[in-house]
Every structure is written in structure tokens, then in C-alpha cells.
Amino acid sequence: MVVVGGGYTGMTAAARLAQRGRSVALLEKHELGWGASSRNGGMVHPGFKVGPADLLKRYGDQGRQLYQASVDAFALLEETITTDRIECDYARTGHLHLAYKPRDMEQLEAEARVLAEEWGISARILDRDALAAEIASPVYHGGLLYERSGGLHPAKYFAGLARLAFDRGAHLHDRTPAVALARRRQGGFTVETPRGAIAARDVLLATNGYSDGLVPSIRRRIIPIGSYIIATEPLSDDRARSAIPNRRMLFDSKNFLYYWRLSSDNRMLFGGRASFAPTTIAKARDWLYAAMVRVHPQLAGIMVEHAWGGNVGFTFDRLPHIGRTEGITYALGYCGTGVAMSTYFGQLAADWIAGGEVPGCWQRPFPGLPLYRETPWFLPAVGWYYAALDRL
Numbered sequence: 001m002v003v004v005g006g007g008y009t010g011m012t013a014a015a016r017l018a019q020r021g022r023s024v025a026l027l028e029k030h031e032l033g034w035g036a037s038s039r040n041g042g043m044v045h046p047g048f049k050v051g052p053a054d055l056l057k058r059y060g061d062q063g064r065q066l067y068q069a070s071v072d073a074f075a076l077l078e079e080t081i082t083t084d085r086i087e088c089d090y091a092r093t094g095h096l097h098l099a100y101k102p103r104d105m106e107q108l109e110a111e112a113r114v115l116a117e118e119w120g121i122s123a124r125i126l127d128r129d130a131l132a133a134e135i136a137s138p139v140y141h142g143g144l145l146y147e148r149s150g151g152l153h154p155a156k157y158f159a160g161l162a163r164l165a166f167d168r169g170a171h172l173h174d175r176t177p178a179v180a181l182a183r184r185r186q187g188g189f190t191v192e193t194p195r196g197a198i199a200a201r202d203v204l205l206a207t208n209g210y211s212d213g214l215v216p217s218i219r220r221r222i223i224p225i226g227s228y229i230i231a232t233e234p235l236s237d238d239r240a241r242s243a244i245p246n247r248r249m250l251f252d253s254k255n256f257l258y259y260w261r262l263s264s265d266n267r268m269l270f271g272g273r274a275s276f277a278p279t280t281i282a283k284a285r286d287w288l289y290a291a292m293v294r295v296h297p298q299l300a301g302i303m304v305e306h307a308w309g310g311n312v313g314f315t316f317d318r319l320p321h322i323g324r325t326e327g328i329t330y331a332l333g334y335c336g337t338g339v340a341m342s343t344y345f346g347q348l349a350a351d352w353i354a355g356g357e358v359p360g361c362w363q364r365p366f367p368g369l370p371l372y373r374e375t376p377w378f379l380p381a382v383g384w385y386y387a388a389l390d391r392l
């Protein structure tokens with residue numbers, strides 16, 4: 001069995017298959033965990049880029065099952081951390097979805113209703129006054145507070161999964177890209193790498209926002225989009241408490257959203273992006289710093305000590321996909337909410353390869369766009385449109 005991609009998806013699958021006694025080789029082009037799995041904001045919560053009310057409207061009962069899968073994914077992540085004793089600074093902090101414009105409150109209220117009616121999940125609407133107890137910011141008009149969510153240290157969580165896979169006997173090969181895949185006449189695949197070829201009965205593609213031309217039919221269904229984060233110097237307890245008193249995970253309702261939180265060592269981690277135009281880490285850092293101070297004026301003058309970026313793997317329906325193409329299993333397309341879902345998909349993909357089944361809600365068409373192969377030529381126009389919506 002060959003797993004291509006050494007992030008949460010690939011590592012969870014490798015650990016699971018090795019536990020089932022399969023011989024597993026995981027191939028990672030760079031260092032293990034080099035992709036989004038060590039670069040993300042560490043926010044873990046149920047849900048997708050498409051909100052629960054829209055899921056129901058678009059997909060009916062299938063949408064109901066999809067959201068339930070995201071609830072299960074969150075539970076699986078918490079269970080994995082506890083059962084496998086992964087030390088990753090995980091805390092069940094809850095999170096807030098914040099209304100950037102007054103009319104975004106209507107959408108959040110609809111979500112609260114749907115969550116309660118369809119899944120029995122209680123999420124609380126906070127108006128502007130109630131919000132003051134959660135976040136000291138002049139920018140937002142209210143928010144939706146979920147208690148069943150939390151935050152972790154992304155690289156520590158990844159290291160825990162890698163340790164698990166290694167201890168169970170998976171062979172982990174860093175700096176080993178899969179450069180070609182060919183079907184063997186006697187069944188299975190030959191996976192070519194610069195260090196030699198591997199014969200495998202099954203192949204799992206777990207490359208998300210870093211998918212290259214290895215499987216072209218997947219590459220043209222994934223849109224890699226950069227997202228950026230700054231980390232400030234550690235804040236004093238008083239300053240941290242004055243900004244986010246209950247240490248919630250936070251993100252807002254813009255298309256070009258901000259997402260932010262306190263780390264366990266009291267740094268403010270503030271993420272987002274300004275547009276789909278190519279940018280540099282230095283430009284993203286300056287833009288994010290200005291955005292952070294707009295949201296939290298009390299942080300003006302705080303030093304930014306780190307800045308980085310990574311690829312989010314978007315899909316045309318803004319939902320993740322697990323499936324098979326030409327006999328190759330793939331699990332990817334988390335659209336920026338993948339910490340819990342990639343753990344879930346890694347496990348689901350492993351169980352499917354071992355002979356299990358994938359629930360019907362995931363057996364959905366995986367849309368592409370005519371003429372899109374490698375360069376997302378449509379992004380500038382789409383970005384301009386979303387930025388205009390955010391300004392209206």
C-alpha cells in the first residue's frame with residue numbers, strides 16, 4: 001500500500017492501515033508534515049466552508065448526513081488525541097463566527113435554528129452587547145457561539161500522528177516524491193520515485209492543496225489558494241485576556257475572512273488573505289498586522305515574530321471529496337476547514353481500502369471546470385467579485 005502525501009490525511013491513513021497489518025509506505029515530497037498540516041491555525045470544529053443551512057438547502061438529506069459527518073470528525077479528533085495520548089496543547093475553547101456586517105446576523109440566526117432543529121446542537125446568538133464579554137473589538141455586529149470546538153498546536157498534533165504511524169510499523173519516506181503512477185498488468189500499481197519504484201496493491205492520494213500532476217484528473221479539480229498567518233510576541237496574561245477573555249477560536253463572515261486565536265503561550269495568531277492575487281510573506285505579514293490592529297486596537301505596537309503561508313485545497317463545490325479514479329483512492333479538498341476532516345477522511349480512506357464502505361453521502365460528483373488544468377486563470381475575477389461582496 002502506498003500513501004502519497006505526508007500530512008494529517010496520509011498519516012492517519014498510514015497509521016490505521018499499519019494497525020490492520022497492511023504493509024504501508026508513505027511518500028512525502030518534502031519533510032513529513034511540510035504542507036498545510038504544520039502551517040494551519042489549529043482551529044477544530046464541525047462544519048465546512050458551506051454552512052449548515054446552505055448544506056440542507058442544496059443537498060437535502062445528503063446535506064444532513066454531510067454535516068453529521070463533520071460532527072463525527074470533530075469527535076474522532078478528540079478521541080484520537082485522548083486515546084493515543086497526543087500532546088498537542090488541545091483545549092475545548094469553543095469558537096465564535098462573527099458578523100462583519102449587520103445583515104450577516106440573519107444568516108447566523110438561520111444557522112443557529114438549523115443546528116438546533118436538525119442536529120440538536122445548541123449554538124448561541126450573541127448580539128453586539130453580549131459580544132463584548134467575548135471579544136474586545138469595535139468591528140463586529142454580533143456572532144454565533146459554538147461550545148463544541150477547540151484549538152490545538154498543528155505541528156504537535158501532526159507529530160503525534162506520525163509517531164503513531166511509525167510505532168505501528170508504517171514506512172515513512174520524506175523527500176521522496178511520487179513522480180509517476182502506472183497500472184500493473186497483474187493488478188495494482190507501480191509508483192515511481194527518484195529513489196526507485198514500489199509495487200503497491202493500493203494507492204491513496206492525500207495531497208490536498210499541494211496536488212501536482214501525478215493524477216491529472218484530481219489536479220484539475222483542486223484549486224490551491226494561499227492563506228497566511230502572523231504570530232505576535234507572547235502577550236501578557238492581562239493583555240491576552242483583554243483581547244479574547246475566554247480564549248475562543250474566532251473567524252468572521254467575510255469571503256476573505258480573518259481567523260484568529262491565542263496560542264497556548266499567549267501569542268496572537270492572526271490569519272487570512274487580502275485577495276487571490278499572488279503575494280509575498282512580507283506583504284501578507286504587513287497586511288495581516290494592519291488587519292489585526294483594526295480588529296484589536298489594543299494590540300497596536302505588539303511585535304510580529306513569525307509569518308508564514310500555506311496552500312488551502314479548494315474545490316468547485318466548496319466541499320471535501322473522497323472517492324476513486326482509475327483505481328486510485330483520493331481524500332482531499334478541505335477548503336480550509338480540514339484539521340478534523342482530514343483525520344476523519346484518513347481513517348475512512350484506510351477502512352475503505354481495507355474492504356469497508358464509504359457512506360452514501362460522500363458518493364457525489366467531483367466537479368471540475370472546463371479549460372482548468374493547472375493554472376487557476378479564473379481566480380483574479382472570482383477574487384475581485386468576492387472582495388466587492390465584502391465591501392458592499
Ligand SMILES: Cc1cc2nc3c(=O)[nH]c(=O)nc-3n(C[C@H](O)[C@H](O)[C@H](O)COP(=O)(O)OP(=O)(O)OC[C@H]3O[C@@H](n4cnc5c(N)ncnc54)[C@H](O)[C@@H]3O)c2cc1C
Nearest residue numbers: 005007008009029035036037040041043178310337338339
Ligand atoms: C494557513 C492555513 C491555515 C489553516 N487553518 C485551518 C484551521 O484553523 N482549521 C482547519 O480545520 N483547517 C485549517 N487549514 C486547513 C488544514 O490545514 C488542511 O485541510 C489539512 O492540513 C489538510 O491535510 P492533508 O494531509 O490533506 O494535506 P497537507 O497537510 O497539505 O499535505 C499534503 C502533502 O502532500 C505532499 N505531496 C504533494 N504531492 C506529492 C507527491 N507527488 N509525492 C509526495 N508527496 C506529495 C505535499 O508536500 C504535502 O506535504 C488551514 C490551512 C492553511 C494553509
